[in-house]
Amino acid sequence: MNLTLKVWRQKDENSRGYLETIEAKDVNAQMSFLEMLDVVNEELILEGKEPISFDSDCREGICGTCSCMINGKPHGGYKGTTTCQLHMRHFKDGDTIVIEPWRSRAFPVIKDLIVDRGSFDRIIRAGGYISVNTGGAQDANCIPVSKEIAETAMDAAACIGCGACVASCKNGSAMLFVAAKVSHLNLLPQGKPEKDHRVMNMIAQMDLEGFGNCTNIGSCEAACPKEINVQFIAKMNRDYGLAILKGESRHKPDTVSIQAELSDLPID
Amino acid sequence: MKLDAKIPSGPLEQKWDKHRSEIKLIAPANKRKYDIIIVGTGLAGASAAASLGELGYNVKVFCFQDSARRAHSIAAQGGINAAKNYQNDGDTIYRLFYDTIKGGDFRSREANVFRLAQLSVNIIDQCVAQGVPFARDYGGLLDNRSFGGSQVSRTFYARGQTGQQLLLGSYQAMMRQVAQGRVKLYPRTDMLDLVLMNGQAKGIIVRDLVTGEISSVAADAVILATGGYSNVFFLSTNAKGCNVSAIYRAYKKGALFANPCFTQIHPTCIPVSGDYQSKLTLMSESLRNDGRIWVPKNAGDTRHPNDIPEDERDYFLERKYPSYGNLAPRDIASRSAKEVCDEGRGVGPGGRGVYLDFSDAIKRIGKDKIVERYGNLFEMYERITGENAYEQPMRIYPAPHYTMGGLWVDYNLMNNIPGLFVLGEANFSDHGANRLGASALMQGLADGYFVIPYTIGNYLATTKEPKPSIDNPEFKKAEEDVINMIKKLLSAKGKRSAVSFHKEIGKLMWDNVGMARSRQSLQTALKRIPEIREEFWRNVTVSGINETLNQDLENTIRIADFLEFAELLAIDALEREESCGGHFRVEYQENGEAKRNDEQFAYVAAWEFQGLGKKPILHKEPIVYEYVQMATRSYK
Numbered sequence: 001m002n003l004t005l006k007v008w009r010q011k012d013e014n015s016r017g018y019l020e021t022i023e024a025k026d027v028n029a030q031m032s033f034l035e036m037l038d039v040v041n042e043e044l045i046l047e048g049k050e051p052i053s054f055d056s057d058c059r060e061g062i063c064g065t066c067s068c069m070i071n072g073k074p075h076g077g078y079k080g081t082t083t084c085q086l087h088m089r090h091f092k093d094g095d096t097i098v099i100e101p102w103r104s105r106a107f108p109v110i111k112d113l114i115v116d117r118g119s120f121d122r123i124i125r126a127g128g129y130i131s132v133n134t135g136g137a138q139d140a141n142c143i144p145v146s147k148e149i150a151e152t153a154m155d156a157a158a159c160i161g162c163g164a165c166v167a168s169c170k171n172g173s174a175m176l177f178v179a180a181k182v183s184h185l186n187l188l189p190q191g192k193p194e195k196d197h198r199v200m201n202m203i204a205q206m207d208l209e210g211f212g213n214c215t216n217i218g219s220c221e222a223a224c225p226k227e228i229n230v231q232f233i234a235k236m237n238r239d240y241g242l243a244i245l246k247g248e249s250r251h252k253p254d255t256v257s258i259q260a261e262l263s264d265l266p267i268d
Numbered sequence: 269m270k271l272d273a274k275i276p277s278g279p280l281e282q283k284w285d286k287h288r289s290e291i292k293l294i295a296p297a298n299k300r301k302y303d304i305i306i307v308g309t310g311l312a313g314a315s316a317a318a319s320l321g322e323l324g325y326n327v328k329v330f331c332f333q334d335s336a337r338r339a340h341s342i343a344a345q346g347g348i349n350a351a352k353n354y355q356n357d358g359d360t361i362y363r364l365f366y367d368t369i370k371g372g373d374f375r376s377r378e379a380n381v382f383r384l385a386q387l388s389v390n391i392i393d394q395c396v397a398q399g400v401p402f403a404r405d406y407g408g409l410l411d412n413r414s415f416g417g418s419q420v421s422r423t424f425y426a427r428g429q430t431g432q433q434l435l436l437g438s439y440q441a442m443m444r445q446v447a448q449g450r451v452k453l454y455p456r457t458d459m460l461d462l463v464l465m466n467g468q469a470k471g472i473i474v475r476d477l478v479t480g481e482i483s484s485v486a487a488d489a490v491i492l493a494t495g496g497y498s499n500v501f502f503l504s505t506n507a508k509g510c511n512v513s514a515i516y517r518a519y520k521k522g523a524l525f526a527n528p529c530f531t532q533i534h535p536t537c538i539p540v541s542g543d544y545q546s547k548l549t550l551m552s553e554s555l556r557n558d559g560r561i562w563v564p565k566n567a568g569d570t571r572h573p574n575d576i577p578e579d580e581r582d583y584f585l586e587r588k589y590p591s592y593g594n595l596a597p598r599d600i601a602s603r604s605a606k607e608v609c610d611e612g613r614g615v616g617p618g619g620r621g622v623y624l625d626f627s628d629a630i631k632r633i634g635k636d637k638i639v640e641r642y643g644n645l646f647e648m649y650e651r652i653t654g655e656n657a658y659e660q661p662m663r664i665y666p667a668p669h670y671t672m673g674g675l676w677v678d679y680n681l682m683n684n685i686p687g688l689f690v691l692g693e694a695n696f697s698d699h700g701a702n703r704l705g706a707s708a709l710m711q712g713l714a715d716g717y718f719v720i721p722y723t724i725g726n727y728l729a730t731t732k733e734p735k736p737s738i739d740n741p742e743f744k745k746a747e748e749d750v751i752n753m754i755k756k757l758l759s760a761k762g763k764r765s766a767v768s769f770h771k772e773i774g775k776l777m778w779d780n781v782g783m784a785r786s787r788q789s790l791q792t793a794l795k796r797i798p799e800i801r802e803e804f805w806r807n808v809t810v811s812g813i814n815e816t817l818n819q820d821l822e823n824t825i826r827i828a829d830f831l832e833f834a835e836l837l838a839i840d841a842l843e844r845e846e847s848c849g850g851h852f853r854v855e856y857q858e859n860g861e862a863k864r865n866d867e868q869f870a871y872v873a874a875w876e877f878q879g880l881g882k883k884p885i886l887h888k889e890p891i892v893y894e895y896v897q898m899a900t901r902s903y904k
Contacts, residue, residue, distance in 0.1 A: 011816075012816065012817075028542055028544060029654075030541045030542060030653075030654075031542070031544050032546070032652075034546065035544050035545065035546050036544075038544065038546055038767075039544050041820075042765050042767060042768075044811070045765045045809065045810075045811045045820060046763075046764075046765060046809070048809075048811070049811070050811055050812055051811055051819070051820055053817060053819055055334060056508060057333060057338055057340070057507040057508055057509050058338075058340060058342065058343045058507040058508075059507065059508060059546060059547045059549075060343060060547075060549050060550075062342055062343050062429065062432055063333075063338040063340070063342050063343065063507065064335075064337070064338060065333065065334065065338050081651065085651055085652070087651070087652065087654065089654050110478060110817055111816070111817045114334075114817065116334070117334060117335060118334075118335075118455075120335065121335050121336070121337075121443065121453075121455075124337075124439075124440060124443045125443045125444075125446050125447045126447070128440055128443065129398070129440035129441060129443055129444040130397065130398050130399045130440070131444060132394075132397045132398055132441075133322045134315075134318065134319040134322060134394060134441075134717045134718070134721065135390075135394075135717075135718075137390075137393040137394045137396070137397035138393065138397070139393055140352070140392045140393045140395075140396040140397075140402075140410055141354060141409050141410055143396075144404075144407065144408025144409055145404055145408050146404075146408050147404050147405065147406050147408065150401050150402070150403070150404040150408075153399075153401040154401040154426060154427060154433075157401050157426075157433060157436065158427075158429065158432075160432075161335065161337055184399065184401065185399050188399050188401065190396070190397055190398070190399050191399050254447070256447075
């Protein structure tokens, strides 16, 4: 099949972007979406043109590297599917496909379809862990965890940190990503001691990064390739409210400025 | 050069404890005076960064991905082994140790593997404490499943995403150290060279993948945890970014490379569908419990599989290995599939595939049961191929998956270059000639959480070589070399893309140095590799400039290293005139089975670089077993 691609091209963070029209010829229906872009890029390279920059790594839907708005939908909008697992058989000859990067103030574009998701790392850094040093852990079976709790924690922990939730949200909110990590850790007995602290700090960092507020639309759940449930947002709100009631807000939140973690070369 | 593995003396089960009590330590207040570089943030790198940060060292961590959480450990599906004996089914540390040695076809070091089995139990404790949501039973205790190569259930798992959950555990532990200021993280940064000072590893050269800036980083020690090199075959189950560059550059600086020919080919992957294909996807080995593998009896039979009558099907594994049938070990199953395809009986586009048929199982236990057991895998298969495997057989074919070989290390995980430590898949140490399922995660975490925190202290306490300044001429020269290489690539302005060379070398390696190797095929490869390399430097074209994000350039640099490394892999395969584990030489077999030669080849082959195009020097570290007896693995 032959396709017309309208691809977002942007030289770097500070340049203006634009949609470029590129023809994709003889596309095989068995190709994945990214393999289609690989073939287009190969031709661009041989023509001496700049290939389209896009992020990808594992190409089996688990690393969370690939992104792209495809015809206005994160990862193309097929249920439980990342861009790397989307196949060309979903398109037909003559289609026009619009490909854009994630759209969010907290995800600045680095080049073409590549964005900087460092804000997610900084949110994890603010409290997305259990404070236990290596060594000295008790026997793994000392604390039983009910199957139900373990399964629910796993449902939340399945998040791949791709950012589709943010890209799909009209407010650019990161609530589903943050709620998934807060819920995973707050549900487990091992995560309880830091429960209040964690939710306060992670939300403070989320706000600092410039993500929008949640208005309970639920497009994040629909766009999530791992089908993370919005109920986790409700759980996080409950944890947040409880933490405030317990007086947790009197502590200064442990956040970092957006610039702090960016690697400045040369390295000291 | 004499290879000293520095195995501690004393009884096997006391070696590690004794060693830990005897090695030198760094006092808590002094640890902050030491800088450590870690390259790679998979299980080994991230767990090492977390543990060393907790101890108080200054750690700088580099990865090429946009976030440390994306390293390819994340894609491991099945589980992680540990000798916990929670199932009361007779598991012991010794049994895990023996299974691993035997699975590795008696080509791994006894003392290292025993330590790995000992540490396996601590790993599970540590991960649970970090909040890894392992599967549990209704009583709330941890659940186990069984895996290939053992008779006990010792595999811990988190659905089909065990690697993801373990990696997030160590990533989060590392981010905690970032918050405490002990770990500094540099994502989107590629290591392009290792820098030695007076023969010791004291720094690296990196390229910022966003700005193209080349810079030097100095430290007291360098840890490489950069994974394996399956992408030398172009198509593999590895992520697109996985590469050999970091360990290969270290090899060119004098680090010994051990057993590069030990590569693992996994039998159940979705077959190649066309030239455009960028990677292969693994389907869990567990499918072979209920699926029957077959091809048509006649070559060139293009009928739909459901139209081929029973008596015109060849269930080749059941025919050749009646007692093991479809559950024959990985290497056997892979080679048999290749054989029938070579005979022209392969199925699907291109004829490189065999059927994995569930129709009998569906008749026997019902579709619901199959959905319950493998539903997610059938979904994944349908997403990729567009075929419904409940109604027609799956098509599968073997694919490169893991590499047992890697940089040579001693018991302390230190290379022959002092100050250079190598962890996880990047080293050669624990899996011999073949790795058992669910053991890669175990090794990565054992190295990072429980071995390196002790052994690196011993090096730092005893070395006389201080952390250098990056103004040192050694750094300047290494930076210049990197800059010149990039300039050379960008100015080639030839007619072929770098990827086309990667595909060419990948196909050459797969055809000649893949599942079945012969003297002739290896010589063919060794003749062709330098020719491809020569054309690459003359005729490659790379788009864009260095001073920007340039994925074509990043990729081309990695391909340039694969083009050199491929030769080392083939040389090692030619030198090892025996068949063992993942290394199968067609000349050395008995009744179609691999024939090991313990008398001549019970050694680790550690190669020393002598310059490009010159044959590297082979150093042999004998493999000596004091506690186990070398035996032949039998499958019939």
